[in-house]
Amino acid sequence: MSLSGTVIRPQAETVKARWPDERELLARVSTGDLQAFERLYRIYQPRLARFLISMLQRQQLVEEVLDDTMMVVWQTAGSFRGSSKPSTWIFAIAYRKALKAKARWPDPVEDEEYDTRVSDDPAPDEQLHHQRLHNALRDAMEKLTPEHRAVVDLTYFHGMGYREIADIVNCPVDTVKTRMFHARRRLRQAMPGNLADWL
Amino acid sequence: MSYPTLPVEEAHDEAEELLPWYVTGQLEESDRIRVEEHLSSCGSCREQLAFERRMVQEFRAQAPEVDSGWARLRDRIEERGQAPSPVRRAANDLWNVFRQPGVMALAAAQVGFLVVGGSVLLSLSQPSYRALGSAPTSPTANMIVIFRADATEEDIRDVLKANGASIVDGPTSADAYLLRVPTRQRQLALVRLRSNDQVQMAEPIDGAAQ
Numbered sequence: 110m111s112l113s114g115t116v117i118r119p120q121a122e123t124v125k126a127r128w129p130d131e132r133e134l135l136a137r138v139s140t141g142d143l144q145a146f147e148r149l150y151r152i153y154q155p156r157l158a159r160f161l162i163s164m165l166q167r168q169q170l171v172e173e174v175l176d177d178t179m180m181v182v183w184q185t186a187g188s189f190r191g192s193s194k195p196s197t198w199i200f201a202i203a204y205r206k207a208l209k210a211k212a213r214w215p216d217p218v219e220d221e222e223y224d225t226r227v228s229d230d231p232a233p234d235e236q237l238h239h240q241r242l243h244n245a246l247r248d249a250m251e252k253l254t255p256e257h258r259a260v261v262d263l264t265y266f267h268g269m270g271y272r273e274i275a276d277i278v279n280c281p282v283d284t285v286k287t288r289m290f291h292a293r294r295r296l297r298q299a300m301p302g303n304l305a306d307w308l
Numbered sequence: 309m310s311y312p313t314l315p316v317e318e319a320h321d322e323a324e325e326l327l328p329w330y331v332t333g334q335l336e337e338s339d340r341i342r343v344e345e346h347l348s349s350c351g352s353c354r355e356q357l358a359f360e361r362r363m364v365q366e367f368r369a370q371a372p373e374v375d376s377g378w379a380r381l382r383d384r385i386e387e388r389g390q391a392p393s394p395v396r397r398a399a400n401d402l403w404n405v406f407r408q409p410g411v412m413a414l415a416a417a418q419v420g421f422l423v424v425g426g427s428v429l430l431s432l433s434q435p436s437y438r439a440l441g442s443a444p445t446s447p448t449a450n451m452i453v454i455f456r457a458d459a460t461e462e463d464i465r466d467v468l469k470a471n472g473a474s475i476v477d478g479p480t481s482a483d484a485y486l487l488r489v490p491t492r493q494r495q496l497a498l499v500r501l502r503s504n505d506q507v508q509m510a511e512p513i514d515g516a517a518q
Contacts, residue, residue: 127348143382146385147378147382149380150378151376151378154376154377154378166387172377173448175377176380176384179381180381180384180385183385186320192381218428242366243366244371246363246366251401261367262367264328264332265328265332265366265367265368266367266368266370267365268332268333269334270329270334271329272336272337277447286325286326289325289328290324290325293328293360293363296363297359
C-alpha cells in the first residue's frame with residue numbers, strides 16, 4: 110500500500126533549522142541584548158498567540174499571558190540549559206502561565222473579538238460549507254479543557270511530537286496520547302453530517 | 309529491520325492513537341512502520357487517517373490575528389527596568405554547578421573558590437546591570453549556605469529565623485541552600501552563620517559583602 114502524500118509537515122523542518130539561531134538568541138538575551146530579544150519575540154509571538162488563543166480563547170487574556178511569558182524568557186534566559194529545544198522551554202512557560210490565567214478566569218467567556226462564526230452575508234456554498242465545519246470545530250474545542258486544547262493545538266497546528274508535548278505540559282507521554290485520543294473523538298463527533306462530506 | 313508484531317486489537321488501538329503524529333510526520337521509525345502495517349489492513353484507521361489530515365489542514369488554515377505587542381513589551385522592559393539580572397544569571401550559573409551530583413565530592417575550599425569566582429564575575433557585570441537603570445524587582449538569593457550533615461530541620465529553622473533569612477531554593481544534591489537575607493543585615497548574618505556550629509559554609513553570592 111502506498112501512503113505517500115499522507116504526511117503533512119509544513120513547519121517541522123523550518124523549526125529544526127531555527128534551533129541553533131534560537132539558542133544563540135537566548136544566549137544573547139541572557140546578557141540583556143534587547144535586539145536579540147526582539148528577534149526572538151517576533152519569531153515566537155505568532156506561534157504563542159495561536160497556542161494561547163487555543164488554550165484561553167480570549168484575546169485580552171492572550172496578550173497578557175503572552176507578554177508575561179516573554180518577560181519570563183527575558184528575565185530567565187540565562188537559566189535555559191539547552192537540554193531541550195528553545196521552543197519546548199518557551200512553550201512550557203506559556204502553558205504554565207496560561208493555566209494560571211485560566212484559573213483566575215474560570216468562567217466561560219463570550220469573546221466577541223474571537224468570534225468568527227458565519228456571518229449573515231450571503232456566501233458561496235463552498236465557503237459556507239467550510240465555515241460550518243470551522244464553527245463546529247471551534248465549538249467543540251471550546252468544550253474541551255485547556256489541557257486538552259493545548260495538546261490538540263500543539264499536535265495539529267504546531268506539528269509537535271508527543272514527547273515534546275509531554276515535556277511542555279509536564280505529563281507522561283501516555284497522558285498526551287490519551288488526551289489527544291479523547292479530544293479527537295469529541296472533534297469528530299462535533300462535525301456536522303458525515304465525514305465523507307468534509308474530505 | 310523488523311519490529312515485534314502486536315496482537316490485532318492492540319495494534320489497532322496503538323495505530324489509532326498515533327495517527328495524528330503519523331500525519332504530521334512526527335513518529336519515530338518503529339512507530340511509523342507499525343502504523344503503516346496496520347493501515348494497510350484496516351479500513352477504519354484509513355478513514356480516521358483522512359479525518360486527521362482534514363484536522364491538520366483545518367487547524368493550520370485558522371490563523372487568528374493577534375497584534376504584535378512588541379512596543380508594549382519593550383516599554384514594559386525599559387520603563388520598569390525589568391532587565392535580566394546579571395546577579396540572577398550568575399547565581400543561576402553557580403546554582404547549576406551546585407545541582408550537579410558530582411559537586412558532592414568538592415572540598416569546601418573548592419566550593420569557596422567557586423563562590424569567590426562567582427562574586428568576581430558578578431562585580432564585573434555590575435556596570436551593564438546599572439546601565440539598564442533598574443533595581444531588582446523580586447527577591448533574589450544573596451547567600452549560599454551548607455549546613456552540617458547532622459543539623460536537624462529544627463536547627464536549620466532556628467538559624468534561618470535568627471538571621472531573618474528565607475530559603476530561595478534548595479537543598480541541592482550537595483545539600484546547599486540559596487538564601488535571601490535583608491541586605492543591611494547580610495554582613496552580620498554572614499558572621500553569625502559562619503560561627504554557627506550547624507553551618508558548614510556560608511558565602512555571599514552577589515559580591516556586595518566583600
